[in-house]
Amino acid sequence: MVFSSQIFLFIFLPLCIIGAYLIRPDFRKYFLILASLAFFAWTGKRPLAIFVVFAIVNYGMGLLQGWLRDDRGPGKKIANWLAILSNVVFLLAFKYLPFFTEIVTGSTGTELPKIELPVLLGVSFFVFSAISYQYDIYYNKIAPQKNIADFLLYLSFFPKLLQGPITRAGEFSGQLTNNKLNLDNLSRGVYRFTVGLAKKVIIADQLGAMVDQIFANPATANGVSVAWLGAFGYAMQIFFDFSGYTDMAIGLGQMLGFDLPENFNFPYLALNISDFWRRWHITLSSWFRDYVFYPLEFKRRKQKVFRTETNTLIVFFLTGFWHGAGWHFIVWGLWHGLFASFEVFLRARKVKAKAPAIVRYLVTMLIVLVGWVLFRSPGLQYGVQYLGVMFGLIKPLDTGLTLTWYLNGKIAYILVLSILACIPWKQLLTKPFDKLSGSKLHDPVLLVAYLILLGFSIMMVMSSSYSSFIYFKF
Amino acid sequence: MAENDVVERMNKVFREVFDNPEIEIFDEMTASDVVGWDSFSHINLITSLEIEFEIEFTQQEAFGFKTVGELKSAIEAKVSY
Numbered sequence: 001m002v003f004s005s006q007i008f009l010f011i012f013l014p015l016c017i018i019g020a021y022l023i024r025p026d027f028r029k030y031f032l033i034l035a036s037l038a039f040f041a042w043t044g045k046r047p048l049a050i051f052v053v054f055a056i057v058n059y060g061m062g063l064l065q066g067w068l069r070d071d072r073g074p075g076k077k078i079a080n081w082l083a084i085l086s087n088v089v090f091l092l093a094f095k096y097l098p099f100f101t102e103i104v105t106g107s108t109g110t111e112l113p114k115i116e117l118p119v120l121l122g123v124s125f126f127v128f129s130a131i132s133y134q135y136d137i138y139y140n141k142i143a144p145q146k147n148i149a150d151f152l153l154y155l156s157f158f159p160k161l162l163q164g165p166i167t168r169a170g171e172f173s174g175q176l177t178n179n180k181l182n183l184d185n186l187s188r189g190v191y192r193f194t195v196g197l198a199k200k201v202i203i204a205d206q207l208g209a210m211v212d213q214i215f216a217n218p219a220t221a222n223g224v225s226v227a228w229l230g231a232f233g234y235a236m237q238i239f240f241d242f243s244g245y246t247d248m249a250i251g252l253g254q255m256l257g258f259d260l261p262e263n264f265n266f267p268y269l270a271l272n273i274s275d276f277w278r279r280w281h282i283t284l285s286s287w288f289r290d291y292v293f294y295p296l297e298f299k300r301r302k303q304k305v306f307r308t309e310t311n312t313l314i315v316f317f318l319t320g321f322w323h324g325a326g327w328h329f330i331v332w333g334l335w336h337g338l339f340a341s342f343e344v345f346l347r348a349r350k351v352k353a354k355a356p357a358i359v360r361y362l363v364t365m366l367i368v369l370v371g372w373v374l375f376r377s378p379g380l381q382y383g384v385q386y387l388g389v390m391f392g393l394i395k396p397l398d399t400g401l402t403l404t405w406y407l408n409g410k411i412a413y414i415l416v417l418s419i420l421a422c423i424p425w426k427q428l429l430t431k432p433f434d435k436l437s438g439s440k441l442h443d444p445v446l447l448v449a450y451l452i453l454l455g456f457s458i459m460m461v462m463s464s465s466y467s468s469f470i471y472f473k474f
Numbered sequence: 475m476a477e478n479d480v481v482e483r484m485n486k487v488f489r490e491v492f493d494n495p496e497i498e499i500f501d502e503m504t505a506s507d508v509v510g511w512d513s514f515s516h517i518n519l520i521t522s523l524e525i526e527f528e529i530e531f532t533q534q535e536a537f538g539f540k541t542v543g544e545l546k547s548a549i550e551a552k553v554s555y
Contacts, residue, residue, distance in 0.1 A: 138534075139533075139534055139537060139538065140534070140538065289513075290513075294513055294514075294517070294537070295533060297514075297517045298517055298520070298533050298536055298537075299533070301517055301520070301521040301524075302521070
């Protein structure tokens with residue numbers, strides 16, 4: 001069930017909100033667990049059963065770790081390894097099995113028996129939540145959840161279940177006893193959700209239709225300008241798709257009295273690649289920072305030469321691989337990793353960038369754009385050819401489909417809108433915004449603006465065919 | 475090893491790692507009291523302290539310290555063995 005689908009907007013969400021407000025506070029979490037499991041059940045009965053078993057096993061392993069907390073022997077360490085490793089194996093099995101099978105078959109020629117596992121939507125997200133839970137218990141940052149319902153809600157809370165933001169048990173579970181279900185949060189949540197819905201259906205989905213057409217052509221069948229339009233369109237689509245989803249998730253959390261972490265901070269304003277990753281998918285990059293990068297840095301702390309550079313590269317390789325079982329995702333990760341490592345190298349030698357900010361900005365955006373082409377492509381070869389056309393290294397075939405065929409008035413308008421929406425107006429125009437927020441007109445103006453946005457978005461939802469979110473498949 | 479001695483040597487390491495000759499450590503000091511003390515430089519700090527005192531921290535210890543006082547107690551416990 002997608003947040004921008006009619007069934008979610010008109011049936012699931014209203015029932016959920018009404019239920020959460022009407023039910024006795026001490027039963028609320030059980031109600032939310034049921035709602036979340038029902039939400040997940042939309043993906044199938046078998047995935048639901050697997051998810052529930054996964055959650056129960058993780059709950060048990062958390063208890064085991066807690067029980068061994070003061071163990072002086074190897075027991076504590078073994079329990080932690082078991083907990084983390086079983087989660088990693090689970091993720092590898094459900095997400096990467098076909099990829100590994102293909103590699104083995106391709107390199108050795110031996111046909112491996114095909115094991116068909118059901119598709120688990122959101123597997124990368126909830127497995128990462130489980131790993132951080134087990135890790136934080138081992139390092140005494142949190143106590144294991146004694147109440148299985150509390151743990152189940154942490155893992156399954158539907159606003160963040162399928163696509164994040166990746167939440168830490170410490171921040172989430174504290175809110176269980178202090179659930180802030182009130183009309184203030186409800187209205188804040190509705191506003192936030194509206195913004196997300198608009199980003200998704202007004203910008204991302206409209207651009208997506210065009211991007212899909214361009215990337216459905218053979219890589220060399222797009223002219224240079226069409227290839228650039230496709231790349232730029234996708235850069236905007238993925239940002240508004242994913243940040244729109246995150247706004248909706250955070251908004252839903254607020255409606256139900258929970259604060260979920262932010263995931264984006266104007267990524268298309270970044271002045272270098274490290275900066276980009278502090279602004280893009282923040283909960284994923286901070287997950288990798290805390291659970292992979294720092295432990296690696298610590299383990300290899302005696303190695304002085306290229307330690308941080310290589311650790312950065314490892315983290316970006318994993319980030320790429322996390323996004324999907326495909327070489328183009330891995331190369332996309334390494335592409336970012338290469339520049340991030342280089343920046344680490346320069347920083348360690350205290351080399352300061354001398355180029356003007358605008359040059360650094362344009363170079364960063366070019367690196368990001370090249371990365372998105374690889375990311376969007378159906379495979380590595382396609383991506384490389386597509387880039388070849390973009391940069392004039394490969395002469396495209398003449399199909400007669402020129403830029404104007406794709407770039408009609410509506411798309412041009414949406415592209416301009418998307419660029420404008422990448423700019424932090426509130427920070428730039430503090431004076432007018434302050435003036436408005438102090439005036440009596442503030443609430444009515446805001447209400448009307450959001451109602452228009454909501455009405456327009458719902459019109460789009462009603463008129464468009466079903467469209468999933470890009471990050472669902474990760 | 476006398477407590478003062480440990481503090482003095484720790485102070486020397488802090489000044490080197492954070493590149494600030496004016497740092498004076500105290501027991502209640504936390505990362506927010508020192509400019510540039512983030513998780514990243516924390517690893518450099520731990521490594522430098524390990525070299526200075528010829529000791530070794532586990533990861534659990536290294537990421538578990540909340541104050542300079544805790545760090546000092548851990549070092550004292552390790553060097554007295």
